[in-house]
Amino acid sequence: MNRSLIQDEIKVRAVGGWKLKILLLCWEYPPNVVGGLSRHVHGLGVHLANQGHEVHILTAGNGNLPSEEIVDDVRIHRVTPINDLDDDFLSWVGGLNLAMAFKAEMLSDEINFDLIHAHDWLIGAAAIHLKNSLGIPLLTTIHATEHGRSNGTLNQWQKxxxxxxxxxxxxxxxxxVCSEYMxxxxxxxxxxxxxPIAVIPNGIDEPIVKFRAGDLFPELNGKKFIFSVGRMVKEKGFETIIEAAEISRETNQDYFFLIGGKGPMLDSYQKMITEKDLQDxxxxxxxxxxxxxxxxxADCELAVFxxxxxxxGIVALEAMVHGKATIVSNTGGLKGIIKHEYSGLLMEPGDARSMLEQIAFLSHHPRMSxxxxxxxxxxVKSLYGWKRIACETARVMEDVVLKSRINEEMEPENQMIRRYGK
Incomplete structure (x- = not known):
């Protein structure tokens, strides 16, 4: 590409007319939902497509979904990992990356992608390979780290x-990354x-409430409850809520906690409730x-995370957009979302009594709540709407593509300088 073409692209971009062809890699994508990653990629992909960009999602299939489809103007390509039936997760991940790389190279025969956008380590091998084989830049969103999840990298798996x-x-x-903390x-x-690191928060759409809680959960009719939701893993801190429920029983506080979500620790949490006789x-x-x-x-008294x-902490935004007073741990990205006693309340991580203090404050001050x-x-509406987040992401993408093309154009000159000097 010559310089005049690059200058033309700069002019097109300046008037908002530059439309990118984006290859977006993520191991999960709705309706295949494991955690919050798929929802983030869905929101981003749909809103980038709404802006006129050509968005291709390359993701894992589950055997029941079509291998190719267009949903909300997003082109979805699903692949079957080569080791799909392997019980070893790392073998499955390796097979997924091989299948993704093969599929992307087939797509590139017909589509001139401008860049790759990778989401987390699971598809990293494919992303790195495709950067080199397709000769296009790689933009990566790091949503979380193993060091953070495990509080270090101690065993071989974590390393x-x-x-x-x-x-x-x-x-x-x-x-x-999604926060200054990250x-x-x-x-x-x-x-x-x-x-080069850009901080762009996760986004959220306006919620659609079709039912009342009592319609779907009759046992909640006429009952006040405190709500939480998340993947059932240790880092989400749900044991703190169980401890708070124990203290509530001992101190005759009339609180009922309802927690939604699936994950590896769900059975042990439910067993813990039975053993401690905390069903009420x-x-x-x-x-x-x-x-x-x-x-x-929509119907809870307040939310706690x-x-x-x-x-x-996208779940905090999901509660806040409903207008619910929300309590979050004073840690990580959560503390950057909440301003204490203005847009929510902060509690000490892992401290059930600190949580109960914040709950009591809101219960005793309904007007302030x-x-x-x-x-x-x-x-949430002013800072975390998906339209705004997608615009910020598109600007980063444009910068990455433009820088790559300028470097590509300048490389012959740089080689001459390195060989012969100025």
Missing amino acids: FIHEKECQLIEHSDHII KETLLSVFAAANE YISFAGYLSDEQKNALL PSLYEPF AEIGNNGRDV
């Missing part, structure tokens, strides 16, 4: 994932001071559809 994260960061032309993590844990104070609802979750968020580790809920909703 392996950490190494893969390091490789992906090193080979990326630009990094996006940026600090990359700078300290990954020594990424020389990597806390319940784990298991997997919730979006309709169920929105109904519960006691995470021990949280790079961002409503005001905090309204403030939180206003903050």
Whole structure:
């Protein structure tokens, strides 16, 4: 590409006319939902497509979904991992990356992609390979780190994932993280001071509430409840809510906690409730559809998210956009979302009594609780709408592509300078 063409592209971009062809890699994508990653990629992909960009999602299939389809103007390509039936997760991941790389190279015969956008380490090998084989830049969003989830990298599994994260960061032309906390993590844990890093928060859409909580959960009719939701893993801090429920029983406080979500620790949490005889104070609802979750968020008294580790905290935004007073741990990305006693309340991570103090404050000050809920909703709508987040991401993408093309154009001159001097 010559310089005049690059200058033309700069002019097109300046008037908002530059439309990119984006190859977006993510191991999960709706309706195949494992965690919050798929929802983030869905929101971003749809809104980038709404802006006129050509968005191709390359993801894992589950055997029941079509291999190719267009949904909300997003082109979805699903692949079957080569080791699809392998019980070893790392073998499955390796097979997924091989299948993704093969599929992307087939697509590139017909589509001239402008860049690759990778999401987390699971698809890192394919992303790095495609950057080199297709000769296009690689933008990576790091949503979380193994060091943060596990509070270090102690065993071989954790060290392996950490190494893969390091490789992906090193080979990326630009990094996006969802919070200043995550940026600090990359700078300290990954020594990424020389990597260009943009902070762009997760986005959220306006909720659609079709049902009341009592319609879907008759046992909640006429009952006040405190709601939480998340993946059933240790870092989400749900044991803190169980401890709070125990203290509530001992102190005769009339609180009932309802927790939604699935994950590896769900059975042990439910067993813990039975063993402690806390059924009248806390319940784990298991997997919730979006309709169920929105109904519960709309009708709960307040929401609480006691995470021990949280790079961002999209669930907090989901509660706040409903106008609910929301309590979050004073850690990670959560503390960057909430301004204490203005848009929510902060509790000490892992401290059940601190949680109960915040709950009591809201219970005893209903007018202030409503005001905090309204403030939180206003903050979410003004700062975290997907349209705005997609625009910020598109600007980063344009910068990455333009820089890559300028470097490509300048490379022959740079080679001459290195060979013969100025």
